[in-house]
Amino acid sequence: MTSVLSIDEQxxxxxxxxxxxxxxxxxxxPSAIAVLAEVVILLVGIIARFVFNHPLVWSDEIASILFLWLAMLGSAVALRRGHHMRMTVLAARMPGRWKAFAEVLAIGAPCVFLVIMLGPSINYASDQWIVQTxxxxxxxxxxAAAVPVGAALMLAICAVRLMRHRARELLLGFGALALIALALYGARDLLANMGNWNLVIFFGLLLGGGVLVGLPIAFCFGLCTVACLLTTTTTPLAVITGQMNEGMSSLVLLAVPLFIxxxxxIEMTQMAKAMVAFLASLLGHVKGGLSYVLIGAMLLVSGISGAKTADMAAVAPVLFPEMKRRGIPEGELVSLLAACGAMAETIPPSLVLIIIGSVTGVSIAALFKGGLLPGIVLALALAVIARRRTGDAAAEVPRASLNTVLRTLVVALPALVLPVLIRYAVAEGVATATEVSTIGIAYTVVIGLLVYRQFDWRRIYPMLVETASLSGAILLIIGAATAMAWALTQASFSQTLADAMARMPGGAYGFLFxxxxxxxxxxxxxxxIPAMVLFGSLLFPIARQAGINEVHYxxxxxxxxxxxxxTPPFGLGYYAACTIGRVDPNAGLRRIWPYLGALAAGLAVVVAVPWISTGFL
Structure with missing residues (x-):
């Protein structure tokens, strides 16, 4: 979840x-141009390869160069718009003065990190001159110049945002950061002699504290990694730049902005609305019908957008008004919406599937095949609970006529083809997980223009900028988490973790538990995403040693x-669902637990029966 705290700024x-x-x-x-250029380059490459049988050997190089620029410029856009992922649950409940202090920290910490890394990133970029494509x-x-340029632009944005705060707030915020730095510097000999226990200080106390007070997660990762290297090692900071560069440069991750x-x-062209209307005509009259529609719509839309926030934003505005009119409490609605978000995490082409595939080397096509049935299992578990809790809302709702069902089916058919097209293209090798998103974009544009006639050209530029912003926020986390994972690996943390988890009783099932x-x-x-990037590369080798299928794991x-x-009270996705549904988070705090219980039961079935994940591989 991303949010901006509302504080008393000058x-x-x-x-x-x-x-x-x-x-x-x-x-x-430039960010909008980079997004559009990536779409065009990949689409032209697909057409050249599959239509004219003449691959463009230069397309991947241009796409790779543009991608790092897109990541860094998008990170700058996200910083200016307040879109970087941060945990604001605790900070938002602080009194006014403390809230302002937390906001200064949320700007000051990235500023400190960028100042420290600007020089090493310039040196890294200049050293890359000897490397040629x-x-x-x-x-x-x-x-590589994208990294120092992006860092400089983000520093300028931080400076402008800091101008909004009073001098006393700035003094307190930067004074606190300075005190932490001095304490670490003074204790550097003690920290160095602690061995791996110093990781508890840097990646336990400092990282946990930073996340809790609302520091952007990407910069919190980066700052803790820098602090660890500066105080306990002699490693040059250019290594961090190199690791961040490597983490953000995988072309597989280009699927992130394209699916966003x-x-x-699909929201602008009203394809999602058409699918929801068809499901509502089919199931709206049965007991718990609209809840089934919500669950089914999240399954379908997840197969298109790949992003949970986009899924919820496409479905909730269409269904919530009618569900409220039928007497379903808004707390029940947001609880079911949040549970559906968790349920749909493995429905391809989920961004998390793509990212974990890029981090661990697991086949993304295999993950796409393995993720569908587990999502359906969890959907069925949610449907059972939803029928019991919202079933009475269908009282006296007439059954839609056959003509209505057929009419809505015809209208929805072009939209329903899209998830099938995406999955078929990947499964049959027509396109990679990255390229298939451009096929979906081209298909959606054509259908929006010619079939639904819902295509607002004025929204294209804002959508491109929003895509760059959300992508930059995600990719910077991946880059910072990659550097952090490298530091943990160099400290033999992965081996320590492997030894501890290998001693768990119960063998493979104990490790899964x-x-x-x-x-x-x-x-x-x-x-x-940061959790997957940070720990995926550490835990998957252990799972393989335990004999667990990597797709199942x-x-x-x-x-x-x-x-x-x-899961409230800390789960950021829950608050994103509340924001999208325009529901007070307190309304769902007591109602969400039966749905989470259903998800836990469904997960237990998936864990116990590996065939659910691997049967179609």
Whole structure:
């Protein structure tokens, strides 16, 4: 979940407001162009390869260069818009002065990290001059320069945002950061002599404290990693830049912005609305019918957008008004919506599936095949609970006529083809998980223009910028978590973790059990993507040694993480569902637990029966 705390800020003078606007244009226009260029390049590459049988050997190089620029410029857009993932549950409940202090920390910590990393990132980019791309012969500095340029732009954004705060707030915020730095510097000999126990200080106390007070998770990862290396090792900080670069540069991750854009397009073209209308005509009259429609719509839309926030935003506004009219309490609605978000985490093409595949080396096509049936198992478990809790809402609702059902089916048919098209293209090798998103985008544009005639050209630029912003927030977390995972690996943390988990009783099922518990906790604290990036590469080798199928293990931990992500009071996904549904979070705090219990029962079935995840591989 991303959010911006509402605090008592001083208004910007006119000249500072103009600087902020100029910065916005400076980063948003190139970001939008980069997103559009990636779509065009990949789509042209697919057409050249499959239609004309003439692959474009240069397309991957151009896409790779643009991708890192998109990640860094998008991170800058996200910082300016307050879209970086942060846990604001505790900070939002603070009194006014403490809330302002927390907000200064949330800006000041990224500022400190960027200042520290700007020099090493410049050195890293200049060192890449000797590396040339194999086809076009371009110096890799052209690509690597995105990191220092993005860092400089984010520093400028931090400076503008800090101008909104009073001098006393700034003094308190940066004073607290300085005290922490001095304490770590003074204790550097003690920390170095602690061995791996110092990891508890850096990646337990400091990281946990930073997340809880509302620091952006990506910068919290980066700052704790920098603190660890500076105080306990002599490792040059350029290594962190290299690791972040490596983490953000995998072309598999290009699917992230493209599926985010696809999710926005299906909402704009009203394809999601058409699917929901068909399901409502089919099931709206039965006991718990609209709850079934909500569950089914989340299954269908998840197969298109790949992003849980986009799924909920596409479905909730269409269904909630009618469900409220039928007397279903809004707390029940948001509880079911949040549970559906957790349920749909493995429905392809989930971004988490793509990211865990890129981090661990597990086949993304296999994950796409293995994720569908477990999602259906959890959907059935939710349907049982939803029927009991919302079944009376269908009283006196007439059954839709056959003509109505057929008419809504015809209208929805072009939309219903899209998830089938996406899964078929990946399963049959027509396109990779990255390329298939461009096929979906092209299909959605054509259907929106020619069939639904719902295509607002004025919304394209804002959608491109929003795509860059959300993508930058996700990709920066992946980069920072990659550097953090490297630091943990160098400290032999992975081996220590492997030894501890290998001693768990119960063999493979004991390891699965402790993994489920761990990822429920991680999902509620760290959010899904950073948890997967940080711990996926550490735990998957252990699972393989225990004889657990890697697809089965991936599906298990993703579902566990999803349950944690949507579990209050810490699960950020729950608050995202409340925001989208415009429901007070307190309304669902007591009502969500039966749904979470159903998800836990469904997960237990998936864990106990590996065939559910691996039967179609």
């Amino acid at each position: 208004p910007l003078p006119a000249w500072q407001g103009r600087c902020d606007s100029a910065l916005g244009w400076l980063i948003e226009i 194999p086809v076009l012969g371009l110096h890799d500095t052209v690509r 854009l696809l999710g926005q397009l 402790i993994s489920v518990i761990a990822f429920v906790v991680l999902g509620s604290v760290l959010e899904g 991936a599906i298990t931990v993703i579902l566990a993480m999803g349950i944690g992500l949507f």
